[in-house]
Amino acid sequence: MMQTLPTLKKVTTTALVLLGLLTASCKTTPATQSPAQGALVSAQDSHIAYQGRIGHAGPDAAELYWSGTTIRLNFEGTTVKAWLKDESGDNYYNVIVDGDSLHLLRPDTTRRAYTLTYNLPEGKHTLELFKRTEYDRGKTQFYGFELGSDTKLLPPPAPQKRRIEFYGNSITAGYAxxxxxxxxxxxxxxxxxxxxYAALTARHFSAASHVICKSGIGVMVSWFPYTMPEIFDRLNPALPESKWDFTKYKPDIVVINLLQNDSWLVKRPEHDEFKRVFGTTPPSQEFIVNAYRSFVQQIRAKYPDAQIICMLGNMDITxxxxPWPGYVQQAVAGMHDTKIHTLVVPYKNTxxxxxxxxxxxxxxxxxxxxxxxxxW
Structure with a gap:
């Protein structure tokens, strides 16, 4: 049975077809062996390179949550499929082949195989699945790649030498x-x-990137009942008990671009979250500065050696x-840490x-x- 999936505009001319193809189950290949042509490459196989906070759904599936989470594969041949199952059917992935082809994949809620590459020219190729949507669209389970009969694996992509981590809101997410x-x-x-801007910056420096972001989130108050200090250390952001192991990824640079939502909500005493957090009195300048400084100190405690950039912009907070750039500058100055910087990007005025x-x-x-x- 063949089902055509929604596809957006093709960016370059490499021949890819995004078809939802329901196929028969295949036996998984242990990560310690090189899979044969036509085999299913397990999600745990060492030929697969991941980027982002990756979870595991049992022994045979990886779980993808956060924006920018990426799966990479090197291969020689023409055809690769991915076995996927989405929690909501509302996530989108960019499919990138050889660094210059972009297509849109929307997995549905049934476990099935999706053809990612088709009729490629002979030779070596790179494949990347990039999660473009936020974690509130649900998680995606990845069960592995299925190789065409003419396709074989190559050694995995080398780890990037530079590492960045981003903490942000809708601006960082690429909302709308x-x-x-x-x-x-x-x-x-x-x-x-x-x-x-986060993904563009990471690609400019050929850097690995971990992204912890959520539209509407703040440091003190959000449009919903949790804040960045409450979720920044989670593996699965939907589960408070799911904790990330910070020893697995040590960024050279951490970029924090928050407070835009705080700047709106502190002026809305009628909003439920204002009432829950502040009662009837807006926060003082001292409260705002201390709250921001406390979060930056939480990041510093996880990464003692990282350069931290406290960034603002480019919506109306700048x-x-x-007053918000001044709050950030005051918070940073009070930490007396030469590896913590401020960057204020001017208001875009739109x-x-x-x-x-x-x-x-x-x-x-x-x-x-x-x-x-x-x-660095």
Missing amino acids: VEDNSGKDQPDSTYTNHYLS REGS PGHPDRQEQQQLANSLIRFIESNIS
Whole structure:
């Protein structure tokens, strides 16, 4: 049985077909062996390279939660399928072949195989599955790759020498970055972390990237009943008991771009979350500075040697006359840590979330700052 999946515009000309193909089950191959042509490559196979906080659903599946989580494979041949099952059917993945082809894959809630590459030219190829949507769309289970009869694995991609970690809100998530209507629509079709300043910066430096972000989240208060300090240390962000092992990934640089939602909500005493967190009295400047400093100190405790960039922008939190850049600068100054920096990106002066051009402007500012201030 063959089912055509939703596909967005093709970016380059490499021949890929995204078809949802329900196929017969295959026996998994142990990670210690090199899979034969036509075999199913287990999710635990050492030929597969992961990026991001990856969980495990039993011995045969990896779980993907966070924006920017990536699965990479090197191979020689023409055809590779991925066995996937999505929790909600509302997640989207970019399928990237040889670094220059981009297609959209939307796995459904049935475990099945999806053809990712088809009719490629002979030779060696790279394949990347990139999670563009946020964790509130549910997790995806990845059971492994299925190779075509003419396809064989090559050694896995080498680990990147540079490492970055991002903590952010909708700006970092790439919320509505592909909504050209100006309506800032929340549908997951329009969210694409691949086009966010975070992903653009990581690719510029050929760096590995871990991304901990959620639209609407704040440091003190969010549009929902939890904040970044409550979830920053989770593996599965939906489960409070699911904790990430910080020894598994040591970033050279940590970028924190938060407070945009705080800056809105502290002015909304009628909102339920304002009432829950602050009661009837807005937070003082001292409270805001201490709350932000406390979160940065939590990050510093996890990564004693990392360079930390406390970034703001480019929505109205950095509008001329805004007090929030001063709050961040005061918080950082009070820590007397020469490896903690501030970067304020000017207000984009347009409504809604950053579009593609404005995300690129954010990336350009961050890239210039890193190149000018950090040796790595």
